[in-house]
Amino acid sequence: MLAESYRVLQVPFGTDMPQVRHAYRRLVLQYHPDRNREAGAQEMFLRVQAAYEYLQRFHNVVPVTAYATAGAASASQPKPQPVSDWDRYQYVYDPPADPKEYNAWAAVARERARKQKEKDHAAYIRATLAMKKKWWYPVARYGSYGVLLFGVLVGASFISIPIFFLLNGYFKPSLMGIITVPMGLKIVQVMLAFRVDIRKHFGEDLPETVS
CATH class of the missing domain: 1.10.20 (Histone, subunit A)
Structure with a gap:
């Protein structure tokens, strides 16, 4: 993690904290979510934060020069804290x-x-x-419900075709009309799933504000 932190901050291994801090500020400005909307920028921003925080903790325990210079470490120096x-x-x-x-x-x-x-x-x-604050929100929402209602009516009409023939005394056509029942049930099933999508997409279960 120590070497990885230096690599993320784009500084040589063993760089002292003033230069690390300078690199950190430069990278934070480059990858901050408010300034950089590119894919991966937010993840890089979090990695830069984590690397800098790790080096801050590390420098508070062991001077980096003790690791950057061969043979400089001594038994009297405190050992670094275990990495989580x-x-x-x-x-x-x-x-x-x-x-x-x-x-x-x-x-x-x-x-x-x-x-x-x-x-x-x-x-x-x-x-x-x-x-929800956009002017077109109610138009899109109620338009979706219009599509939903139309789909349910179409599905119900397919299901009712054999019943219509049977009630009017057309026995054979009612038997042939049975094939429309599965189609109607499938349409209704799709509309029920569409109803769930409408609730989620338009945030019907969300409060108007977030505390």
Whole structure:
């Protein structure tokens, strides 16, 4: 993680903190989500943050020059604090070759997935609430319900065809009309799924504001 942190910040291994801090500020401005909308910019921004925080903790324990210069470390110097599993595996997406490390890697992977899910849900809420403020929101929403109603009526009409023939005394046509029933049921099924999509896309279950 130590060498990886220097690599992420694009500075040589063993660089002292003033230059590390300068590189960190430059990269934060380059990859900040408010300034950079490109794919991968947000992930790089988080990696830069994590690398800088790791080096800050490391420099508070052991001078980097002790590791940058061969033979400079001595027994009197304090040892670096153990690196957490999160720091070790936060950006490791492939399972480790050592089976003993797998459980720690898997726990980090689950936590990473949980955090990503929370971020994705928060982004969905922000985007949906912003959409609700657009002038075209009610037009699109009620237009979708118009399509839904039309689809349900079409499905119901397909289902009712054999019933219509049977009630009017047309026995044979009613038997032939039975083939339209599965079509009508399928249309209604599709419309029910469409109803779920409408609720999610238009944020009907979301509050008007997020606390």
